[in-house]
Amino acid sequence: MKSIMKVGWRVFRQTPIRLLWKFCWNFCLPNLSNMRHFQQRQEKGEPFFPAFNMISVTEACNLACSGCWVSQGGRKSLTLEQIDGIIRESKRHGSKFFGILGGEPLLYKGLIDIFQKHHDCYFQLFTNGTLLTDDIAHQLRQAGNVTPLISLEGLEEESDRRRQAGDVYGRTLRGVRACRKAGLIFGIAASICKNNYDELVSREHIERVAREGAAYLWYYIYRPVGADAHPEQALSEEQIRGLRQFLVHERLNAPVILVDVYWDDEGQAICPGATGMSHHISPSGALEFCPVIQMATDFLNADASNMTELYAQSQFLTGMRQQIAQATRGCIIMENPHLMAKIIQGYEARETTTRGTAMEEYSKMNTIPSHDMNTKSIPEQSRPYRWLKRHYFFGFGAYG
Numbered sequence: 001m002k003s004i005m006k007v008g009w010r011v012f013r014q015t016p017i018r019l020l021w022k023f024c025w026n027f028c029l030p031n032l033s034n035m036r037h038f039q040q041r042q043e044k045g046e047p048f049f050p051a052f053n054m055i056s057v058t059e060a061c062n063l064a065c066s067g068c069w070v071s072q073g074g075r076k077s078l079t080l081e082q083i084d085g086i087i088r089e090s091k092r093h094g095s096k097f098f099g100i101l102g103g104e105p106l107l108y109k110g111l112i113d114i115f116q117k118h119h120d121c122y123f124q125l126f127t128n129g130t131l132l133t134d135d136i137a138h139q140l141r142q143a144g145n146v147t148p149l150i151s152l153e154g155l156e157e158e159s160d161r162r163r164q165a166g167d168v169y170g171r172t173l174r175g176v177r178a179c180r181k182a183g184l185i186f187g188i189a190a191s192i193c194k195n196n197y198d199e200l201v202s203r204e205h206i207e208r209v210a211r212e213g214a215a216y217l218w219y220y221i222y223r224p225v226g227a228d229a230h231p232e233q234a235l236s237e238e239q240i241r242g243l244r245q246f247l248v249h250e251r252l253n254a255p256v257i258l259v260d261v262y263w264d265d266e267g268q269a270i271c272p273g274a275t276g277m278s279h280h281i282s283p284s285g286a287l288e289f290c291p292v293i294q295m296a297t298d299f300l301n302a303d304a305s306n307m308t309e310l311y312a313q314s315q316f317l318t319g320m321r322q323q324i325a326q327a328t329r330g331c332i333i334m335e336n337p338h339l340m341a342k343i344i345q346g347y348e349a350r351e352t353t354t355r356g357t358a359m360e361e362y363s364k365m366n367t368i369p370s371h372d373m374n375t376k377s378i379p380e381q382s383r384p385y386r387w388l389k390r391h392y393f394f395g396f397g398a399y400g
Contacts, residue, residue, distance in 0.1 A: 010255070014213060038277070049308060049311050050278055052098070054279070056103065056283050057108045058075075058077040059071050059074030060074065061128075062107065066228045071355040074355065081303045085303040097124070098121065102283075105126065115140070125140075127150055149188070150214075154200065186215065192239075194235065225292045231366065252381060265386040269370070274321055295351055297316040334368050340362065
């Protein structure tokens with residue numbers, strides 16, 4: 001509890017009151033209600049609609065990172081009318097929080113106008129940070145309802161290697177500092193692979209992130225997907241277990257909030273897609289199981305007014321949720337990519353990417369460790385985190 005109180009006090013001191021109010025009024029309170037309504041819909045067998053939608057607004061990106069599922073050079077994008085419709089349809093179901101992804105979403109013209117238009121919502125902006133200038137950060141401050149989540153894939157050498165560009169670490173840090181200067185509530189994320197494990201899964205990195213003013217640090221597990229997958233960078237079982245142990249231990253006194261979406265309060269693996277808690281909308285307007293499985297049978301119309309109907313009637317998404325939940329609590333694309341491909345083919349889903357090689361990529365994938373540790377689960381030690389995961393985020397009995 002003391003750790004979270006210290007983080008809260010630091011964020012309170014560096015954040016304008018208006019932004020703190022927006023965070024509480026637009027994010028914290030509505031999500032309590034949203035998760036409760038989602039749970040009730042699930043229990044009553046009402047037409048399905050996810051608790052949250054992740055929206056990839058464009059394939060366009062200013063970097064070409066290895067291990068990224070987005071098509072390099074792709075130019076597919078949702079229209080402003082579709083994005084507006086997605087948000088409107090979601091609000092009808094009580095869902096007012098959205099993850100905004102790309103490509104690089106800051107390349108999408110009109111995005112900040114969308115944030116300002118839907119002032120009753122809250123948006124998490126997934127960005128590589130290199131385009132986060134003082135001016136952009138100031139515009140996000142004016143909107144008041146956006147938390148940038150800035151991807152930092154390693155220190156100087158590793159950032160350049162993963163991003164396949166120069167001075168990426170420095171450019172990303174300039175984006176981080178623009179957010180702090182603007183008083184934004186922001187986070188830093190990292191996809192943990194073999195090359196960056198030692199330098200990012202460390203107390204030193206946590207303290208570095210806190211010094212830069214981040215409110216939270218979000219850890220992902222590297223998934224070798226896309227045209228430039230690099231499966232040799234996937235974590236071993238020992239490293240995944242080490243990451244989980246690290247998170248559980250550091251949450252007791254970390255100077256930032258440590259976030260993951262892989263384990264519940266008891267340390268059991270969880271897949272947000274299999275629970276129905278979250279699905280993904282691609283730049284082509286496809287309703288996808290998750291961002292890395294780029295196949296779909298259901299596509300939005302010009303203004304996304306068919307979104308509710310698609311979710312309620314999608315045999316593909318229903319089948320994916322049921323069959324993947326039966327197969328694993330972990331990540332199907334890592335643990336059993338061939339079964340995943342078989343499920344997809346059974347519904348005659350079609351690829352949603354520009355590159356058009358996703359199924360070929362899946363067929364070449366081999367089994368690698370996922371975050372499902374079976375009987376070796378590590379429960380949360382921090383009482384506040386246990387409560388948050390049980391009641392606020394994962395507490396809807398998704399696996400019975």
